[in-house]
Amino acid sequence: MNEILKYTLMIVIILFTLTTIAAWLIWLERRMLALWQDRYGPNRAGPFGLFIVVADTIKLFFKEDWIPPFAEKAVFVFAPAIVAAAVLLSFVVVPFAPDILVADLDIGLLFFLAMSSLGVYSIVLGGWASNNKYSLLGALRGASQMISYEVFMGLSLMGVVMLSGSFRLTDIVMAQKDFWFVVTQPVAFVLFLTAGIAETHRLPFDIPEAESELVAGFHSEYSGMKFGMFFIGEYLGIILISAMVVTIFFGGWLGPVLPPVVWFTLKTFVFIIFFILLRASLPRPRYDQLMEYGWKIILPIALLNLLVTGGFTLLKN
Amino acid sequence: MISLLRSIGLIFLHMFRKRETIQYPEEKVVLHPRWRGRIVLTRDPDGGERCVGCYLCAAACPVDCISLQATEDEHGRRYPAFFRINFSRCIFCGYCEEACPTYAIQLTPDFEMGEYNRQNLVYEKEDLLIDSQGKYPGYNYYKVAGLSAGVKGKGEGANEEPPVDIRSLIP
Ligand code: SF4
Numbered sequence: 001m002n003e004i005l006k007y008t009l010m011i012v013i014i015l016f017t018l019t020t021i022a023a024w025l026i027w028l029e030r031r032m033l034a035l036w037q038d039r040y041g042p043n044r045a046g047p048f049g050l051f052i053v054v055a056d057t058i059k060l061f062f063k064e065d066w067i068p069p070f071a072e073k074a075v076f077v078f079a080p081a082i083v084a085a086a087v088l089l090s091f092v093v094v095p096f097a098p099d100i101l102v103a104d105l106d107i108g109l110l111f112f113l114a115m116s117s118l119g120v121y122s123i124v125l126g127g128w129a130s131n132n133k134y135s136l137l138g139a140l141r142g143a144s145q146m147i148s149y150e151v152f153m154g155l156s157l158m159g160v161v162m163l164s165g166s167f168r169l170t171d172i173v174m175a176q177k178d179f180w181f182v183v184t185q186p187v188a189f190v191l192f193l194t195a196g197i198a199e200t201h202r203l204p205f206d207i208p209e210a211e212s213e214l215v216a217g218f219h220s221e222y223s224g225m226k227f228g229m230f231f232i233g234e235y236l237g238i239i240l241i242s243a244m245v246v247t248i249f250f251g252g253w254l255g256p257v258l259p260p261v262v263w264f265t266l267k268t269f270v271f272i273i274f275f276i277l278l279r280a281s282l283p284r285p286r287y288d289q290l291m292e293y294g295w296k297i298i299l300p301i302a303l304l305n306l307l308v309t310g311g312f313t314l315l316k317n
Numbered sequence: 318m319i320s321l322l323r324s325i326g327l328i329f330l331h332m333f334r335k336r337e338t339i340q341y342p343e344e345k346v347v348l349h350p351r352w353r354g355r356i357v358l359t360r361d362p363d364g365g366e367r368c369v370g371c372y373l374c375a376a377a378c379p380v381d382c383i384s385l386q387a388t389e390d391e392h393g394r395r396y397p398a399f400f401r402i403n404f405s406r407c408i409f410c411g412y413c414e415e416a417c418p419t420y421a422i423q424l425t426p427d428f429e430m431g432e433y434n435r436q437n438l439v440y441e442k443e444d445l446l447i448d449s450q451g452k453y454p455g456y457n458y459y460k461v462a463g464l465s466a467g468v469k470g471k472g473e474g475a476n477e478e479p480p481v482d483i484r485s486l487i488p
């Protein structure tokens with residue numbers, strides 16, 4: 001009984017914290033973008049413009065929640081929920097600290113890969129149900145981007161699994177006691193980060209959205225809070241990928257002096273801000289360039305990395 | 318690849334640059350003297366209205382937002398009976414100022430004309446007319462015009478000869 005209560009409480013706290021952070025990330029992103037573009041960004045509502053999030057939310061709630069008459073209604077309504085749900089499910093296995101995690105699955109890494117790729121259903125279904133050419137194009141792009149980048153996202157992590165000898169995320173963190181895996185697996189880190197950006201559809205890889213080509217891509221027809229769900233899902237995705245990068249390559253909660261959660265949060269925020277920096281600085285590649293890049297360059301590198309890591313592990317044994 | 322890293326680095330360095338934003342309501346924008354903003358009707362140095370109701374500004378206006386009615390006082394001096402500018406249509410192009418032969422209509426450096434009620438953006442003559450000569454101090458149209466309209470007699474204006482007495486033979 002006590003055990004159940006403890007986990008319920010933990011889930012509620014983690015859920016609440018994550019959604020709150022995801023919401024404030026909108027503010028953080030706008031302020032950081034402004035900083036890098038020599039502007040101020042939102043700075044009027046509340047201290048440092050922090051309340052802009054509240055204002056935005058209220059605005060979204062009062063927008064007309066319109067479902068186009070030509071849309072596939074049930075799927076249209078259902079699709080935005082998937083993205084947030086899938087990302088939140090992945091957080092089940094993220095170890096925020098040794099004692100703050102929901103489930104320490106022994107296939108944690110696989111669970112994360114599976115759940116995070118479920119998110120693409122939201123894009124495909126949303127784009128298809130909108131019954132709009134631009135949305136469908138966005139959805140198609142989302143699907144193919146996901147398929148190609150999912151491949152080496154998994155492959156790049158296999159080196160880490162080889163070194164730590166486990167799919168369990170806590171084991172992976174503990175295996176980094178002496179060296180962070182970014183030292184031993186730098187290539188895998190770069191590949192995973194690239195794939196992670198593609199996974200969250202963030203600039204420069206926001207091909208499914210590509211507002212300069214596809215209006216707003218898969219969510220062209222969405223308005224109000226349904227659009228808000230896509231939005232929150234995207235920010236949750238950023239947190240997830242940053243948290244995973246930290247867990248897998250940067251020693252997770254490990255760090256001197258400060259409590260583990262603080263270390264984890266600090267490291268995660270560094271990567272969140274890096275995500276925003278990427279958005280501020282890089283242009284979007286063309287769609288075919290993205291595909292070519294994925295299959296012809298990154299995939300061979302990921303395989304090579306796997307081979308070399310495997311060879312070294314074999315020699316050491 | 319290198320160029321991507323370079324641009325990421327360059328953007329990161331922008332963190333330490335000065336911000337360009339002007340925090341508007343607290344910090345005012347520098348408006349230059351020729352800024353084309355709120356339109357005024359000016360007066361000549363003697364306090365008379367400069368506008369002679371020639372309709373040139375209304376004709377020049379590309380959005381047709383000026384409307385006026387000319388009339389005359391007992392000395393034959395023309396002036397507008399009413400003069401109306403609809404600022405919700407005005408595009409502040411300044412063509413009216415260019416068209417005006419008497420420097421009456423002028424654009425001023427002021428853009429803070431926000432209103433809650435659209436109707437309030439229609440300015441009447443009393444809203445437009447100011448007690449100033451604006452950008453052309455010292456200019457009085459009726460002083461240089463050949464016409465006598467209660468400002469000066471015939472031949473008393475600047476650069477003007479007294480009228481020739483056609484009944485006299487004396488040169
Ligand atoms: S500034 Fe241009 S638009 Fe405005 S009243 Fe004058 S001529 Fe018309």
Ligand code: SF4
Binds near residue numbers: 370
């Ligand atoms: S403002 Fe100038 S152009 Fe317009 S009617 Fe008067 S004198 Fe003519």
